[in-house]
Amino acid sequence: MRRCKAEVEQTRQRLLDAAERVFSDRGYAIARLEDIADVAGLTRGSIYWHYEGKPELLEAVIERAWFPWDQLPLERGGAQALPGIEEMATMLGDGVQRTLSVPHLRRSAAILLQGHELRHVSGRVQARLQGMQQRIRHYVAQVIEQACAGRLPGAERDAQARAVGVFMFGALSEALLLGLPGEQYPIGREVERFILALLAPATAGG
Structure with missing residues (x-):
């Protein structure tokens, strides 16, 4: 048996x-x-x-595909510390780079980002993509809120968190479309630099 x-x-x-x-x-x-x-x-x-x-x-x-950002918590645990902006930017950039560099994840991402084809095929697949996007935005918003210590309006914070997610998936889609080799082309560093350029001014003290 x-x-x-x-x-x-x-x-x-x-x-x-x-x-x-x-x-x-x-x-x-x-x-x-x-x-x-x-x-x-x-x-x-x-x-x-x-x-x-x-x-x-x-x-x-x-x-069966487990992407790096699938481990991001949906809710902040009582004893779980959030990273700072720089640490978060590095972590998300590394996640994009790993997705492009690991063949299994690269292929799975290429399938999942065929949104125009899959929209009417499976609600579960569409929910998987939306869930990933929401998880990233929610996590980034929490990090921004902590870094700003309440100084940034909620609408602006959420808009910036959304911009991070959009850029991440846009950079990933472009790399997959152009066939850029993940182990050589530094998409992850581009994502990291974008996050820092976007969030550093907004989260600066003052």
């Missing part, structure tokens, strides 16, 4: 690996189950044994 379960899980991971490659390389809309089966070295029937169809396979691919 253990061996059977292990083999089932191994086959499932082969399918997810293949789907991740096909969806990211060809785009979800034109990707075919036959293509995924060929890349996995399996039959189309094996896909239907594990998944109901392409949308469910897409959801499974996205749900």
